[in-house]
Amino acid sequence: MTKVCIIGGGPAGVMAAIFASKNPENKISIFDRSIILNTILPTGGGRCNLAYSEFNFKELAKHYPRGEKFLYSIFSRFSTADTIDFFETIGIKTYTQQDSRIFPVSDSSKDVKQALLKQIAKPNIKKFFEKVVEIKKTSDGFCVLTDKNTYSFDSVVIATGGRGSGQKLAKSLGHNIVDLKPALSSLITLEKDFNALSGISLKNIEAQVFFENKKIKTLSGDFLFTHTGISGPLVYKISSYCAYLNFNKNNPLKICLNFVGKDFHEFDSEFLEILKTNAQKDIVNVTAEFVPKNLAIAILEKEKIDLHTKSGQIRKVDREKISKSLTALNFNAVDVTKGEEIVTAGGVDLREIDSKTMESKIVKGLYFCGEVIDVDGLTGGFNLQNCWSTGFVAGNAIL
Ligand SMILES: Cc1cc2nc3c(=O)[nH]c(=O)nc-3n(C[C@H](O)[C@H](O)[C@H](O)COP(=O)(O)OP(=O)(O)OC[C@H]3O[C@@H](n4cnc5c(N)ncnc54)[C@H](O)[C@@H]3O)c2cc1C
The missing domain is CATH 3.50.50.60 (FAD/NAD(P)-binding domain)
Structure with missing residues (x-):
């Protein structure tokens, strides 16, 4: 026995x-x-x-x-x-x-x-x-x-x-x-502009992750805003691969999100055409064709662009700011959400x-x-x- x-x-x-x-x-x-x-x-x-x-x-x-x-x-x-x-x-x-x-x-x-x-x-x-x-x-x-x-x-x-x-x-x-x-945790970010979007999720987003000026990884997956930062399967993956990096307020993890799957230049020239063909539409509605409307609003407000500007009248500098946000929106992660790891x-x-x-x-x-x-x-x-x-x-x- x-x-x-x-x-x-x-x-x-x-x-x-x-x-x-x-x-x-x-x-x-x-x-x-x-x-x-x-x-x-x-x-x-x-x-x-x-x-x-x-x-x-x-x-x-x-x-x-x-x-x-x-x-x-x-x-x-x-x-x-x-x-x-x-x-x-x-x-x-x-x-x-x-x-x-x-x-x-x-x-x-x-x-x-x-x-x-x-x-x-x-x-x-x-x-x-x-x-x-x-x-x-x-x-x-x-x-x-x-x-x-x-x-x-x-x-x-x-x-x-x-x-x-x-x-x-x-x-x-x-x-x-x-x-x-x-590991497999939500992340707390420095950016507060998007906290009101808590609960809004996006499918299959790409993220590039950088730490101390070095690229760590490119990852993709579903993404979720929270009231203190970012979460969802994509963010869990990021937290897992970065579990042993000592990121904090002074030395954050930089996460660059691409919502449209194209680089800035490719997207910006397509966006220019789309704005021309939708010249009479409010910019917020055209932007909302690429991301949920609340996110479109948050991006425009962050960039101080009037939501109701007609798309045909958007200045180049503003269009480029929108294109930048849709292809490379940056978040600085300073910590994991403690006690909620999977x-x-x-x-x-x-x-x-x-x-x-x-x-x-x-x-x-x-x-x-x-x-x-x-x-x-x-x-x-x-x-x-x-x-x-x-x-x-x-x-x-x-x-
Ligand atoms: C919210 C959540 C959702 C998850 N969803 C999934 C999923 O869908 N798929 C997936 O693959 N993984 C998932 N995971 C991860 C998965 O649950 C864990 O990896 C898994 O439970 C680990 O199993 P384990 O047996 O090693 O340890 P545990 O499940 O943690 O079990 C350990 C047990 O040991 C007991 N114990 C600890 N110390 C002592 C002690 N000193 N004396 C006596 N007893 C002790 C504990 O009470 C516990 O019952 C999830 C985790 C969480 C938190």
Whole structure:
């Protein structure tokens, strides 16, 4: 009999428990300081975006700003197709949305939670509503201290997510922890001209990102204004790739948005023609053919251009200001919106984990899975995929 302790009943810990428990000789104990699998409820806005429709594991791994290479061997064993099959076998049929994101057919994260809970309702899995506060290595295994009791185990899986508690436990056992940083966050910007547009979204916008006069990346995606700055999938991507840049008020991240997919010169000459053919229309209405009307108004007000100027009478200098705003609107991001991040970058150093088993290279019998390790993906189902895949590998290694 092998006594296995799983710390954290999130998607990763539960996945590890499901597979480790396939050996009836394994006695599994899941410890969670809160309600098991509650962290899955808000995913995908309550719909649970559980995977992404990319079936080539190397391509899939490209969606992880941290962990790409580490995930190769893991995804070669359990990837998108396996996730779909696994959920089908536990009664959750899935479908793929146009943007390649995969959801349960019921569009309900509650259903995913219930289906997973059924899988851990087994005689060889016990659940404890306790917080693990310390792990000690003993000569023949581990001593696990919780806020209520002390237990002994042969193997321990740390699956505590990105919030820091499991990383502390790993550190106390000798692991290096890569600094934890919020990723997939909204950004706070210096510009206040657009705060009144909070809630307005735009589809598939391109952004060029600069820091300390160096271009970091060109990214695209859907975009959203907030009352303190900018958000949406595009901004989440930016925050993820820039998670380790120390941007602030004195040294902001510069984000240059293009709303029309053309460069300034190309757009400006087309705009000139459009203004000529719509000479009698108010400039605000012509500008609003390219962006939502409220944004058109905000751009014109920022540039101090009268909204009701007839398009045929717009001065060259003003037309160029509008063209500039539509092709290169600049935002200075000074911080992430604290506490609202979707995922944490950083965690247990991947150099100290064997990706074939998820076992620690430092402490035999200690395993990791999910967000506790230094892996984080973009939005699109990648972070849950990391949980299913690393949970599967850890669970099978204990099997
Ligand atoms: C709002 C929101 C929406 C999201 N939507 C998606 C999405 O649609 N698709 C996607 O792929 N990803 C999504 N994510 C990310 C995804 O939810 C996480 O990456 C994933 O939940 C991580 O799983 P995990 O099992 O590693 O950790 P967690 O889900 O964080 O679970 C860890 C568990 O460990 C417990 N725990 C922690 N410390 C201790 C301790 N010391 N003792 C005992 N228990 C402990 C916690 O209570 C928790 O239940 C979303 C995240 C958020 C916040």
